[in-house]
Amino acid sequence: MPQIIVENITKTYLVDTAPIDAVRSVSMRIEKGDFISIVGHSGSGKTTLLSMIGGITRPSSGKILFEGEDIYELASDRVSEYRCEKIGFMFQFASLLPILTVKENLLLPTVFRPRPAGREAAKAEELLHLVGLTEKINVYPAQLSGGQQRRVAIARAFMNDPALVLADEPTGDLDEETEGDMMRFFKTMNESKGVTFIMVTHNTDLAKQTKQHLRMNQGTLQTV
Ligand SMILES: Nc1ncnc2c1ncn2[C@@H]1O[C@H](COP(=O)(O)OP(=O)(O)OP(=O)(O)O)[C@@H](O)[C@H]1O
Ligand SMILES: [Mg+2]
Incomplete structure (x- = not known):
């Protein structure tokens, strides 16, 4: 059985016009x-598609099954559990909380999923090391460059050992070299942890380096 089945989903936003x-x-x-990778023009529906798969935006029609279960038919606490425990989100905008330090921002997703004491802190340190920001653990997002904030958001997505990263x-907003480093990090997580x-x-x-390469065009998804 595929890990995720997206079945004929459509999202219609009702606006004034x-x-x-x-x-x-x-x-x-x-498949697990x-x-x-998905490329496509601005406004073609990429973010909307990810947020439907992530259990954030309900499709107007169609279904999304994760491990055989329709995520929009789950009770609300189980949808939250799905988002929190199965998915690692890297949003289009890095979305760090300014009043929390780097370490606290990393710990945020674990608040809803307690582990043995000390385990989360060690995990945060390990992930920060992997994105090359060990020395920034106790600073606030405003004290980081845009690319450093982005790398914190990348590390944060792995805090709960997600099955799926969106x-x-x-x-x-990363330079070419750092972008290459992050892509290698993603590939390692993909290959070693599935x-x-x-x-x-x-x-x-970057898209060409992935196993499957798709394009979004005016709301439809095409194989490239
Ligand atoms: N909450 C919303 N309410 C109304 N319309 C929306 C909403 N979110 C997105 N849209 C519209 O849906 C379409 C797809 O938007 P979406 O953000 O999915 O595009 P995108 O491919 O991610 O674009 P970009 O590359 O600029 O991030 C756009 O026409 C956008 O204006
Ligand atoms: Mg977008």
Whole structure:
């Protein structure tokens, strides 16, 4: 059984003017350990698609099954559990909380999923090391560059050992070398731990490095 089945989902936003079909009749079968990249013009529906798969935005029609269960039919506490325990989100904007330090931002997703004492702190330190920011553990986001904030958000996505990472332009504000480092980090997580990735990117070179390469065009998904 595929890890995720996206069955003919459509998202129509109702706005003051005409309704907008942000995503139109998209279907996907995603196996555990897949690494999918999605490219496409601004406004083509990439973020909307990720947020539906992540249990954040309910489709107007169609279904999303994760390990055989329809995520939008789950009781609300189980949807939260799905988002928190199964998914690592890298949002389009790094979205760190300014009043928390780097370490506290990393610990945030674990608040809802307690582990043995000390375990989370060690994990935060290990992940910060992997993204090259060990020395920034106790500073606030405002004291970091844009690219450093981005790397903290990348590390944070792995705090709960996700089965699936939804990454929305995760390397958009990184220099080429750091982008390469992050891509190698993603590939290691994908290959060694079997983490499934769906990554939106505007970088076609990066997209070509993934196992499956898709394009979004006016709400529809096409194989490239
Ligand atoms: N909450 C919303 N309410 C109304 N319309 C929305 C909403 N979110 C997105 N849209 C519209 O849906 C369409 C798809 O938006 P989406 O953010 O998914 O595009 P995208 O491919 O991620 O674009 P970008 O590359 O610029 O991030 C756009 O026309 C956008 O204006
Ligand atoms: Mg987007």
